[in-house]
Amino acid sequence: MIMKRLLEFAGLEPERFQARWISGSEGAKFAATVQEITEQIKKLGPNTKMRDTDE
Amino acid sequence: MSEKKAHQEITAKLRAECKRLLETGTVHTVIGFAPGSMPGRTVPVFITNPQEVAQLTWNPFCAANLSKYLLDHHQPGGKAAIVVKGCDSRGIVRLLQDNQVLRDEVHILGIPCRGQYDHRKIPGGLEVEETEPLEQGTADVAHPELHLEKCAYCENPTPVIYDLLLDDAVAPSTDSKGRFTEITDLEAKTAQEKSTYWDDHFSRCLRCYACRNACPACTCRECVFDQFDPDWVSKRNNLTENTAFHLIRAFHVAGRCVDCGECDRVCPVQIPLRLLNRKIIKDLDELFEAPTPGTDLNVKPALGDFTPQDPDEFH
Numbered sequence: 001m002i003m004k005r006l007l008e009f010a011g012l013e014p015e016r017f018q019a020r021w022i023s024g025s026e027g028a029k030f031a032a033t034v035q036e037i038t039e040q041i042k043k044l045g046p047n048t049k050m051r052d053t054d055e
Numbered sequence: 056m057s058e059k060k061a062h063q064e065i066t067a068k069l070r071a072e073c074k075r076l077l078e079t080g081t082v083h084t085v086i087g088f089a090p091g092s093m094p095g096r097t098v099p100v101f102i103t104n105p106q107e108v109a110q111l112t113w114n115p116f117c118a119a120n121l122s123k124y125l126l127d128h129h130q131p132g133g134k135a136a137i138v139v140k141g142c143d144s145r146g147i148v149r150l151l152q153d154n155q156v157l158r159d160e161v162h163i164l165g166i167p168c169r170g171q172y173d174h175r176k177i178p179g180g181l182e183v184e185e186t187e188p189l190e191q192g193t194a195d196v197a198h199p200e201l202h203l204e205k206c207a208y209c210e211n212p213t214p215v216i217y218d219l220l221l222d223d224a225v226a227p228s229t230d231s232k233g234r235f236t237e238i239t240d241l242e243a244k245t246a247q248e249k250s251t252y253w254d255d256h257f258s259r260c261l262r263c264y265a266c267r268n269a270c271p272a273c274t275c276r277e278c279v280f281d282q283f284d285p286d287w288v289s290k291r292n293n294l295t296e297n298t299a300f301h302l303i304r305a306f307h308v309a310g311r312c313v314d315c316g317e318c319d320r321v322c323p324v325q326i327p328l329r330l331l332n333r334k335i336i337k338d339l340d341e342l343f344e345a346p347t348p349g350t351d352l353n354v355k356p357a358l359g360d361f362t363p364q365d366p367d368e369f370h
Contacts, residue, residue, distance in 0.1 A: 001368055002309050002338055002358065009242065009334045010302060011250025019369045049250055050295040 012049055015040040062114050065166060065221050069138065070108045072164065072219060076136050077105035082162050084128045087138040088117040095177050095186040099124060113138070113221075114190045118171040118203060120315040122146035122271045125156050134160055140168040141225075142205065144214035145313035145349025146271030151216075152352065153311070155274050165217030167225040170199060170206035177201060205316040205329065208234050210347055235337045237330060253298065259324040260297040262290070266318035266328050272308040272348075279303065305331040310339060310358030313349030342366050 007017050018037055022030045069087070076082045089100035089110045097117050100110050101124070120143040128135045139147060147163060150156040177186055188194035199206075212225035241249060264280060267273045279285050280300065288299040305312075305328075312332040319329035339345040343365065345357035 001342060001366070002335055003306060005338045006302065006306060006309075006331070006335060008246070009238075009249065009331070010253050010298065011246050011248075013246045021367075021369045050298050052293060052295045 013044055015044060016047060061222060065113045066111065068221050069113055069164065069166075070111050072221070073102065073111060073136060074105045074108045076162065077102070077108070081134060082136040083130050083133040085111070085136045085138075086121050086124050086128060087111045087136075087164075088113065088119070088121075090190075091116075095172065095174050095190060101128060111138075113166060115168075115170065115172050115197075116174065116190055118173070118320060120146050120269070120271065120317045122150060122315075123269060123317075125150060125161060126274065129156070129160065134162050136162040136164055138164045138166060139214050139217070140166055140171070141209065141211035141214050142168075142313070142315045144216050145211065145347065146315050146317075148216055148349040148352050149271045149311060149313050150274070152349075152356070153272075153274060163214065163217040163219075165214030165220045167213040167220065167222050168209075169197070169212065169225060170202040170209070172198070172201050173203045203316065203320065205314070205319075211350065215350055216352060235333065238334050238337050241330070242334075253301075254294060256326045257297040257301055258294045260292070260301065260326060261324060262292050262297065262300065263323060265321040265323065266326075267304060269317040269321045270308060271313065271315065271317075272311040273304075279307075301326070301328070301331065304328075305335060308332065309335045310345070310356040311348050312336065314347050 004014075004017055004019065008014050015037070020029075020033050022033060073085045073087070077085065083103060085102040085108070087100055087102070088097040090096075090112050091098045095116050097112065097114070097119070099119060099121055102108060102110060117138075117140070120139075121137055122139065122143050123146070125135060125137060125147075137147070144163065144165060147156075147161065151158055172189065185194065189198070208228050208231070210227055212227055214220070241252065244252070267278065267280065280288070280290075280303075288303055289296050304318075312335065314329070314333060314336055316329045318332070319327060322328060336347055339357045343357040346354060348356055
């Protein structure tokens, strides 16, 4: 919770860092969550923040 | 009591007390403030000889938090005396809670504080002829507009922990409105605006680690940033790695940062580091109703404790 707020404060889009509780038996929830997050990220396009390092 | 009388009286009291502590062998070292090489500046001083207590001073230019020096002046079974303001005393609580220092190894000389001047604001705002009287305590006017930013709203003008208080306690600000204004202002901006704001600051970072060195919450013997080839952040000085460094630094002290503002004060390129730390303090206050860390020795750090009532956002 603190980490997510800190990243947003530093200028990262909220969609890029998300956390969920999903237990090992919740396969469907896991798939749905990943799908949902993927769609949100695709809409945003590639991340440009913290990507200028040449490694 | 007028402010000018107070400085001289406190300095005299401080010297007498430290002389007594050293002469009786109660403490092996006194960590305090001495006049610096320029008006309006002080330096830390470490006194072991009771004949040298005259070096000690107290004035509104004692901005540094000396608490971290306790780690360098550790003698098993011995005691060090340390001069602290209210905000510094939260740093002592930090070190005690983290078991970096034991309570009976430190003799805390608390001085209630009415605000410390920011020497960076002085050159443009005040002539040397005006600075000296402030320092000596002979000035007739105080200049709150030249105080450090953190002094504008002070939670603990009087130390929260001490063995001896050298002056009458000063009441804390009662008006907490606007306490987090600078944070809510930045929060309200777009991700792009926030990113640009921090990019401007982080791109100046020299990676000198002064912010870490001054911090009473940064006490790891082996710091991640000193490792030869750390995994999550490299030693390269570029915007990406600097951003990673600052986010990691802020997060490593999350829930333990006492908001003494030393990181901010010692930064040679004026990165507003306190803003990052205070963002976390604000969130901890909103999420866990956590007081500013270090305010109470008996309150565990919010992120170092669990209760079933803790909020959960990750359904």
